[in-house]
Amino acid sequence: MSEQERELGVVRIWQEDAVHLGVVWTDGKQSSFDTRLLRQLCPCAVCEADRQAGRFVVGDDVVPLRVQSVGNYAMKIVFSDGHDTGIFEYAWLHERG
Amino acid sequence: MAADRRQKAEAEVLEALSVVVDPDLHQDIVSLGFVQNLAIEGDQVAFDLQLTTPACPVRDHLREQCEQAVLSLDWAHGVKVTLTSQVRGGRGGGTDALSQVAHLVAVASAKGGVGKSTTTVQLAYALAATGAKVGILDADIQGPSVHHMTSAEGPVPSGEGMMDPAEHHGVKIVSMGFFVPALRPALLRGPRLTAIIQQFLTEFRWGELDYLLVDFPPGTGDIQMALAQMTSLTGAVLVTTPQEVALLDVRRAVSMFKMLKVPVLGVVENMSGFVCPDCGSQHALFGEGGGAALAEAAGVPLLGSVPIDPTVRQAMDEGQPLLLGPHRDSPMAQAYGAAAAALASAISVQQANQGPALKSFDFTWKEMGA
Numbered sequence: 509m510s511e512q513e514r515e516l517g518v519v520r521i522w523q524e525d526a527v528h529l530g531v532v533w534t535d536g537k538q539s540s541f542d543t544r545l546l547r548q549l550c551p552c553a554v555c556e557a558d559r560q561a562g563r564f565v566v567g568d569d570v571v572p573l574r575v576q577s578v579g580n581y582a583m584k585i586v587f588s589d590g591h592d593t594g595i596f597e598y599a600w601l602h603e604r605g
Numbered sequence: 606m607a608a609d610r611r612q613k614a615e616a617e618v619l620e621a622l623s624v625v626v627d628p629d630l631h632q633d634i635v636s637l638g639f640v641q642n643l644a645i646e647g648d649q650v651a652f653d654l655q656l657t658t659p660a661c662p663v664r665d666h667l668r669e670q671c672e673q674a675v676l677s678l679d680w681a682h683g684v685k686v687t688l689t690s691q692v693r694g695g696r697g698g699g700t701d702a703l704s705q706v707a708h709l710v711a712v713a714s715a716k717g718g719v720g721k722s723t724t725t726v727q728l729a730y731a732l733a734a735t736g737a738k739v740g741i742l743d744a745d746i747q748g749p750s751v752h753h754m755t756s757a758e759g760p761v762p763s764g765e766g767m768m769d770p771a772e773h774h775g776v777k778i779v780s781m782g783f784f785v786p787a788l789r790p791a792l793l794r795g796p797r798l799t800a801i802i803q804q805f806l807t808e809f810r811w812g813e814l815d816y817l818l819v820d821f822p823p824g825t826g827d828i829q830m831a832l833a834q835m836t837s838l839t840g841a842v843l844v845t846t847p848q849e850v851a852l853l854d855v856r857r858a859v860s861m862f863k864m865l866k867v868p869v870l871g872v873v874e875n876m877s878g879f880v881c882p883d884c885g886s887q888h889a890l891f892g893e894g895g896g897a898a899l900a901e902a903a904g905v906p907l908l909g910s911v912p913i914d915p916t917v918r919q920a921m922d923e924g925q926p927l928l929l930g931p932h933r934d935s936p937m938a939q940a941y942g943a944a945a946a947a948l949a950s951a952i953s954v955q956q957a958n959q960g961p962a963l964k965s966f967d968f969t970w971k972e973m974g975a
């Protein structure tokens with residue numbers, strides 16, 4: 509039986525304070541994300557298009573409402589401005605965390 | 606004094622047992638925590654050997670090694686090893702319908718007609734035959750076939766939202782085929798399809814299962830991608846047949862699952878040979894060892910190669926789990942049994958490698974002072 513490569517995953521995830529999201533990754537790294545920044549960096553197609561068109565405007569008081577895993581590779585954050593199409597991939601987050 | 610002696614004896618037994626290594630996990634059974642309920646009475650030793658799957662293909666071999674290891678102690682004259690199993694995984698926490706399902710496994714193929722549903726059904730019954738708790742979710746909404754292949758009775762709506770899956774020879778089954786054929790599932794598209802699969806996952810009382818096999822719709826498109834993201838899969842089994850394009854197909858499926866971070870547990874090759882109905886011997890249709898070569902080229906393990914036997918095939922299409930019927934000794938049944946055992950090992954290895962990762966999470970954000 510061949511060894512499966514170990515995929516990046518989340519060991520622990522929690523709300524640290526009003527705005528920070530804490531994550532412990534399977535490689536032992538610990539990250540703390542400012543969720544306001546995550547909203548600003550939202551990688552979804554709508555936000556990308558808005559950014560390209562120079563009309564990306566998001567208030568800095570936007571906070572998460574809900575944080576959910578997506579399959580084995582990402583998390584989805586539902587934000588208080590109603591935006592919920594951003595899928596934040598673990599690899600992307602891990603690189604920035 | 607007696608307690609001291611017992612402790613010393615227990616330590617000696619554990620040390621003796623630590624030479625026994627699980628061949629899949631490459632680690633000794635003591636540090637894996639497999640040895641439990643150790644009891645020593647005079648020169649008699651008894652313990653449970655808790656394996657990671659009841660389908661462990663080397664369980665008898667491990668038991669023998671344990672017995673020999675204990676009897677190598679000069680004071681030990683009798684040993685009793687009880688094999689138990691605890692499929693590790695568990696989706697932990699959560700109150701959702703899948704919270705007690707240890708492993709969700711996709712059974713997928715890049716295209717139709719390779720015997721994917723047949724494989725799902727036979728793997729499921731082969732796993733169940735080892736004592737595992739198994740379910741099948743037929744996610745091939747447009748071409749459901751699992752209900753035909755198992756001759757299971759459809760589930761009965763229980764009134765209050767949640768439904769019970771059908772049960773056939775102990776295997777829990779949910780298939781679109783049980784519901785309103787008038788719905789013409791072939792005409793359903795995109796979001797409607799995923800919504801139905803979501804219902805299958807969340808609105809049935811799956812209960813406690815070691816393995817829930819998900820018969821994926823054939824292909825590597827949007828539906829398959831959506832399905833793989835709906836829930837956390839332990840891994841995927843790819844089904845193929847020996848053809849010129851098989852390697853391309855398998856590679857396509859491998860790269861889809863790779864992208865979604867779903868480990869490919871291995872390949873099952875159907876129709877790897879032909880069992881002659883007259884002489885019972887097997888003829889390779891496309892050369893020997895095609896499945897192994899293909900798996901190696903695609904960089905995934907080969908779980909099994911299943912020959913085709915027209916008489917057995919017919920019984921299977923009529924709804925017989927091969928391992929439970931008169932064909933249980935046929936090459937086809939044996940091949941599916943071996944593939945199921947290989948799959949169970951691959952899942953145990955995957956589990957050991959995955960470490961303590963959360964399978965899923967979902968929480969609401971609370972208002973807090975900064």
Ligand SMILES: [Zn+2]
Pocket residue numbers: 550551552553554555556591593594
């Ligand atoms: Zn966005």
